[in-house]
Amino acid sequence: MTIYLPGDVVNEPSSSDSSIIGYGINVRGETKVASQPGVYRSDEGKMWLNVHSKRYIPQEGDRVIAIVTSKTGDFFRLDIGTAEYAMVNFTNFEGATKRNRPNLKTGDIIYASVFDTTPRTEAELTCVDDEKRARGMGQLNGGFMFNVSLNHCRRLIHPECKILQTIGKFFKFEITVGMNGRIWMNAAGVDDIIKIHDVIVKSEFVKEDDELINLVQNGYTRSVSD
Amino acid sequence: MVGRLREMRCEVSFLKNADGSASFSQGATCVWASCSGPGDVHASKANEEAMTLDVSYRTNCGDNKFHELNNIIQSTLSKAINLELFPHTSAAVTIHGIQDDGSIGAVALNGACFALLDNGMPFETVFCGVLVVRLKDELIVDPTAKQEAASTGRVLFSICRGSDGGPEVCSMDAIGPWDFEQLEAAWCYAQPSARAIFDFYRNVMQRKHSVDEQ
Amino acid sequence: MRLQPLTICEKAVITEALKSGKRFDFRHLEEFREVRLIVGAEVGTAICSIGNTKVMAAVSAHIAEPSPMRPHKGVINIDVDLSPMANYANEHDRLGSKGMELIRLLELIIRDSRCIDVESLCIRAGKEIWKIRVDVRVLDEDGSLLDCACLAAITALQHFRRPNVTLEPHHTLIYSEYEKAPVPLSIYHMPICTTIGLLDKGQMVVIDPTDKEAACLDGSIVVACNKRKEVCALHQSTNLVLSTKQIERCVKLAMSRAEALTVVVSDVIKQDQKERSAYKRPEGFAITVPELILTAGTAAARQLHPDVKEEPMEEETRQPRAYQPSVILN
Numbered sequence: 001m002t003i004y005l006p007g008d009v010v011n012e013p014s015s016s017d018s019s020i021i022g023y024g025i026n027v028r029g030e031t032k033v034a035s036q037p038g039v040y041r042s043d044e045g046k047m048w049l050n051v052h053s054k055r056y057i058p059q060e061g062d063r064v065i066a067i068v069t070s071k072t073g074d075f076f077r078l079d080i081g082t083a084e085y086a087m088v089n090f091t092n093f094e095g096a097t098k099r100n101r102p103n104l105k106t107g108d109i110i111y112a113s114v115f116d117t118t119p120r121t122e123a124e125l126t127c128v129d130d131e132k133r134a135r136g137m138g139q140l141n142g143g144f145m146f147n148v149s150l151n152h153c154r155r156l157i158h159p160e161c162k163i164l165q166t167i168g169k170f171f172k173f174e175i176t177v178g179m180n181g182r183i184w185m186n187a188a189g190v191d192d193i194i195k196i197h198d199v200i201v202k203s204e205f206v207k208e209d210d211e212l213i214n215l216v217q218n219g220y221t222r223s224v225s226d
Numbered sequence: 227m228v229g230r231l232r233e234m235r236c237e238v239s240f241l242k243n244a245d246g247s248a249s250f251s252q253g254a255t256c257v258w259a260s261c262s263g264p265g266d267v268h269a270s271k272a273n274e275e276a277m278t279l280d281v282s283y284r285t286n287c288g289d290n291k292f293h294e295l296n297n298i299i300q301s302t303l304s305k306a307i308n309l310e311l312f313p314h315t316s317a318a319v320t321i322h323g324i325q326d327d328g329s330i331g332a333v334a335l336n337g338a339c340f341a342l343l344d345n346g347m348p349f350e351t352v353f354c355g356v357l358v359v360r361l362k363d364e365l366i367v368d369p370t371a372k373q374e375a376a377s378t379g380r381v382l383f384s385i386c387r388g389s390d391g392g393p394e395v396c397s398m399d400a401i402g403p404w405d406f407e408q409l410e411a412a413w414c415y416a417q418p419s420a421r422a423i424f425d426f427y428r429n430v431m432q433r434k435h436s437v438d439e440q
Numbered sequence: 441m442r443l444q445p446l447t448i449c450e451k452a453v454i455t456e457a458l459k460s461g462k463r464f465d466f467r468h469l470e471e472f473r474e475v476r477l478i479v480g481a482e483v484g485t486a487i488c489s490i491g492n493t494k495v496m497a498a499v500s501a502h503i504a505e506p507s508p509m510r511p512h513k514g515v516i517n518i519d520v521d522l523s524p525m526a527n528y529a530n531e532h533d534r535l536g537s538k539g540m541e542l543i544r545l546l547e548l549i550i551r552d553s554r555c556i557d558v559e560s561l562c563i564r565a566g567k568e569i570w571k572i573r574v575d576v577r578v579l580d581e582d583g584s585l586l587d588c589a590c591l592a593a594i595t596a597l598q599h600f601r602r603p604n605v606t607l608e609p610h611h612t613l614i615y616s617e618y619e620k621a622p623v624p625l626s627i628y629h630m631p632i633c634t635t636i637g638l639l640d641k642g643q644m645v646v647i648d649p650t651d652k653e654a655a656c657l658d659g660s661i662v663v664a665c666n667k668r669k670e671v672c673a674l675h676q677s678t679n680l681v682l683s684t685k686q687i688e689r690c691v692k693l694a695m696s697r698a699e700a701l702t703v704v705v706s707d708v709i710k711q712d713q714k715e716r717s718a719y720k721r722p723e724g725f726a727i728t729v730p731e732l733i734l735t736a737g738t739a740a741a742r743q744l745h746p747d748v749k750e751e752p753m754e755e756e757t758r759q760p761r762a763y764q765p766s767v768i769l770n
Contacts, residue, residue, distance in 0.1 A: 003432040005343070005424075007351035007387045024348070035348040039435045050438055053346025054245045055265065067447050079445055083266040083315040107448040120274075120314055144453040147444070150346075155438070184449075190457045194464055205437055205734050224462045229744030237736040241580045242492045243527050253741075254481065256725050258579060260525035265441030282523065282532040286485060286498035287575050290521060291533055316441070318524035320532070322577060324487075324496065325480055325725045367744060414746040422742060430737035437734060 004034035004049055012040055012047070022048030052151045056081045056180035058114050058123040063137070065145065065178030066125060068108045076104055077122075078112075081180045084122050088112055092126040094134035102139070109145055109184065111137045111176050140176060143186035144193050150181045152204045163203050166213055170220040171196055191224045229367050229415045231422055234336075236430050238344040246345025250337040252368060254327035259337035261345040263317025271316065276309035278316040283334055285323050294399075295331050298355075299338060301397045302384040306342070307349040317347070328370040329357035331382045331399070336423060343431055353386040353396060354423040358412040360402070367415045379404050381412055385420040393420040441528040446655050454656045458639055458646055463653070465491075472648045472697065473584070477595055477708045480725050483622070484600030487725060488592035491650065492582035497592035498575045499600040503614075506562070506569040514561020514569045518546045518576065520589070526578040545586055545675060546576065549631050549664045550593060553672035557626035563605055563612055570602060572625070583635075583650040586662055590633035591701065598709050600625055630705060631672040632698040633664040636690045642682045647693065661687070663694035667702040 004010060010025055010032040021027055024036040025048065038049030056064070058080065066078035066086060075087040088110070093102045104110065112125035127137040155161050157177050164175065173187040173196055183200065187193045199219040206212050232253030241247035244260035251257070264277055271278050281303055283295040303319060319341065321334045335355025342349060359369045359377035366373055374380065379402030388394035395413070404412075454464070461469055473491035480486065484499035506513065522530045522539045530536065535543070550556070561570040574596065576589050601622035604615045637646035637657040649657060659678030665671045671691060676682075 001436075001438075003428060003435055005352050005427060005431065006349050007391075009391075026348075035350070036346055037343045037431050037435075038346075039438050050435070051346045052344075052435065055263065055345070055347075057264070067445055069445055079442075081444065083264055083312070083441075105448075107445065107451075109447050109449065140449075142452075143449055145447055145450055151438075190453060190460065190462055193453060194457065194462060194466070197464065198466070207437055222466065224466060229746060231742050231744060233741040234739040235737075239735045241494075241525065242582055243580055244525055245528070247525070258525070262441065262524055262528040265528060267441075280524070280532055284521060284523060284577065286482075286496070286577070287500040287573065289519075318441075318528060318532070320523045320525040322496070322523075322525065322579065325482070325485075327481075411746075415744060418744040418746065422739070422744070426737065426739045429739070433737055434735050 001039055003037065003039055005037050006035050008034045010034055010040065010047075012042065020046040022046055024049030024051050050151065050154075052149060054149045054181060056150060058082050058086070058117045059179075060114055060117050062179040063111065063113045064125070064180040065140070065176065065182040065184055066110050066112055068104050068106055068110065070106060071104075078110070078125065080114075080123065080125075081182070082123065084120075086114075086123040086125050088125045088127065092128055093138060094128050094132065104139060109140050111140055111178065111184070113137060136176075140184050143174075143184050144197065145182055145184045146197055146201070147181050148183060148201060148204060150179070153177050153179060153181055153183065156183075156200070162208055163200070163212065166216045167196060167199060170216060194224050195219050195222065229418070231368050231419050234423070234426055236340055236426070238340060238430065238434060244341075246341045246343070246347075248337055248340030248344055250333060250340050251325075252329065252333050252336070253370065254325060255330055255333045256325040257321055257323055257330070257333050257337040259319070259321045259334070259341035261317065261319045261338070261341040261347070263345070263347060264312040264315035265317070267314065267316035272314050275313055277307070277312040279303055279307070279309065280316060280318045281338075282319075283321045283323065295334055298331065298382060298384055298397050298399045299335060302335060302353050302355075302386070303338065303342075305396050306339075306351055306353050306386060307347070311348060326371065328372070328374045329368050331355060332357040332368065335384055339427065340430070343427060344434075351387045352424060352427055353384060354420050354427075356383045356385060356416040356419045356423075357381070358383070358416055360404075360408065360412075365408070365412055365415060367419055378402055379408075381409065383413070383416045383420075385416065387424070393417045393424075441524075443527075443529050446652075450652070451656050454653060455639070458653065458656070459644070465650070467648075469645065470647050470693065475591070475701065475704060477591065477704060478725060479595060479599045479708060479712045484596050485725075486592050486595040486599055487579075488588050488595065489580075490584050490588045490591075490648070492580055493584055493588045494579040495585070495588040495592045496577045496579055497589070497596035498577070499596045500573050500575070501570050501600070501602045502573075503563065503568050503612075504571040506566065511566040512562045512569075513558040515571045516551050516556060516558070516574065517571065518543060518550065518574045518593070520546065520576045520578065522578050526581045541677065542576075542578075542586060542589060545633075545662065545673070546574075546589060546593060548675070549590055549633055549673045550574070550597075553629075553631050553664070555594075555627055555629050555631055555666075555672070556597065557628060560626040564607065568612060572597075572600075572602075581651065583652075583654050584648050587633045587635050587648070590631065590664065591705070594630050594632070595705050595708065597625055598627060598630070598705065599712065629666040629668060629670070629672075630702050631664045631666050632694075632701045633662060633673075634694040634697045636661050636663065636693060638680060638682070638686075642680055642686045645690065645693070661690055663691050665691065665695050665698045667699045669695055 116124040332355035384397040664673035
């Protein structure tokens with residue numbers, strides 16, 4: 001596991017046959033040069049660097065958690081943590097028609113997917129897939145939202161990561177992870193929300209081993225306050 | 227010639243609000259640096275073609291509007307970051323000089339690079355700063371405050387990595403009379419210094435990313 | 441850069457938690473965050489951190505002419521710097537309403553409460569006085585900004601030593617620290633500030649709120665008092681109507697806090713004095729990096745060996761190096 005700093009030439013043995021160059025690597029002529037600090041990863045013909053960062057840059061296909069800031073005409077204006085605002089057309093919700101508009105107010109949050117990121121314009125999001133079905137997207141009701149870094153979000157939803165599973169052994173909860181560093185979750189009571197929030201935030205710098213189980217166990221048994 | 231780099235210590239990601247932050251010290255000279263961006267920019271300052279970079283070096287005491295270090299830090303950052311990647315956005319880099327025991331300019335540049343690495347923003351090459359002073363015909367690298375105050379000439383090299391991976395001068399700020407041979411000799415001592423600092427960047431980042439080992 | 445807006449669900453959960461006495465950092469409603477105070481190697485510098493909020497204060501002095509209306513009183517100026525490091529919504533060199541409020545409140549607490557004897561800062565009445573400048577740099581914001589700034593400023597003022605002077609008939613002699621020991625400022629008392637958040641129209645009290653908590657509260661009141669049980673300042677910036685009983689309760693909490701923190705400040709100053717009088721070089725803000733955390737690193741001091749230049753093989757190609765100036769002067 002080697003780290004690449006910006007300006008390093010990426011010289012991995014599998015790099016010659018990889019066809020898709022991903023995040024963090026630029027191609028200059030014949031050489032592949034890292035442009036962000038990260039650990040090299042490769043999988044099935046794709047190569048990229050796993051970068052640690054906190055600020056989201058919109059990518060098509062990402063599922064993000066967006067906060068509604070205003071309503072203008074046919075669009076809702078959203079904040080997804082990027083430089084420009086994002087927007088979603090009110091027809092891009094499941095079951096929405098011209099008469100039946102989604103009832104969102106300022107401060108509500110939705111889970112949507114990015115489908116258009118033309119530079120210098122607002123990113124456009126949608127809450128339905130091509131067949132007009134929600135597939136888990138749409139408004140998130142109740143619960144609690146908080147921020148973590150982007151790499152932690154990616155780690156949480158990785159199939160081999162055991163953090164959420166371990167938490168699930170002790171708590172009953174539901175969770176949605178946005179690629180823009182925002183996590184929404186709902187649990188039985190305020191106590192549980194506070195404990196799970198603490199565990200998820202602290203697990204960012206804990207490796208996947210016994211330390212993790214200890215962390216979750218301590219979180220479960222710790223009392224919130226008297 | 228005395229070539230010695232003081233002990234370096236660094237902690238990254240320790241500020242809650244900044245996207246990337248670093249606390250870096252060489253010997254007793256210490257700076258805190260932060261880099262936030264790319265984020266939205268006010269219409270009055272927006273640049274349609276490139277990112278607006280807002281760089282400021284701030285001292286402990288006094289008015290902070292103008293400082294001589296702002297020039298070299300701004301020019302180094304403009305070269306290191308490809309500003310045209312993020313048009314109509316802005317980034318803010320702030321470096322606070324917390325304690326000054328000599329070569330504060332070099333420490334500020336190194337701190338800024340750590341903050342940029344911690345931010346995770348794309349940029350072209352890592353950079354560092356090395357200060358070389360001349361004290362009675364002797365060249366000293368990374369001087370303490372006493373040595374710097376007694377020196378007759380100072381040159382601050384801002385060094386980035388060239389295309390072959392070796393150190394290359396990106397910007398230079400010289401004060402006092404220097405002749406060509408002395409500058410070349412100073413550069414001879416600045417290069418291994420730069421390599422040592424680049425190695426330190428790698429070690430710290432490696433340690434930070436070791437949480438991804440699976 | 442704009443801030444992330446507060447969502448309805450965040451506000452609902454935080455308010456519900458506070459109303460049942462629970463907080464996200466596992467504190468009680470009336471519990472303060474951990475306070476850490478470090479003084480620097482240079483006299484008059486201090487960094488204070490309360491939880492995640494970090495503020496640095498530095499004190500400096502120079503001689504100036506007094507104002508004609510107060511010819512025998514020194515002057516204390518306070519300057520606050522809010523940079524994007526503290527909060528990316530700030531801009532460099534621009535204060536904004538929050539910064540102006542902070543300056544005004546610090547002036548109220550430090551200058552208007554007369555905690556420093558300004559008459560002792562006079563050198564020659566009508567001609568020369570000491571102007572003390574307190575620079576407050578906000579490094580990270582997470583609620584209780586005024587508390588942290590006030591504590592850092594007070595510690596820095598206690599830590600500061602101004603040069604010793606003697607008056608000669610026609611001039612003033614200023615001694616360096618090597619000739620005569622510098623003199624501490626004459627400080628009467630230490631005003632300590634406490635931010636108390638209020639919920640439910642003033643019925644519930646939330647001590648030392650973080651930024652997120654402060655956004656969900658109804659308002660907050662700021663009480664500055666010292667260990668002699670004197671109230672130095674009282675300030676409210678929101679539109680709450682409070683009863684006398686509620687204010688008295690807040691003042692009581694602030695007083696016990698002031699006593700505890702005054703002890704902390706005195707301990708830190710005493711410890712620093714001990715080290716300096718033993719001629720030990722103070723560590724100041726040198727970073728102590730805990731070995732176990734993953735986000736820190738250390739590199740030992742090392743000797744450098746300059747790159748050895750290889751001599752070219754053929755001697756004929758070596759030209760004597762001629763330094764060509766780019767500008768030729770007549």
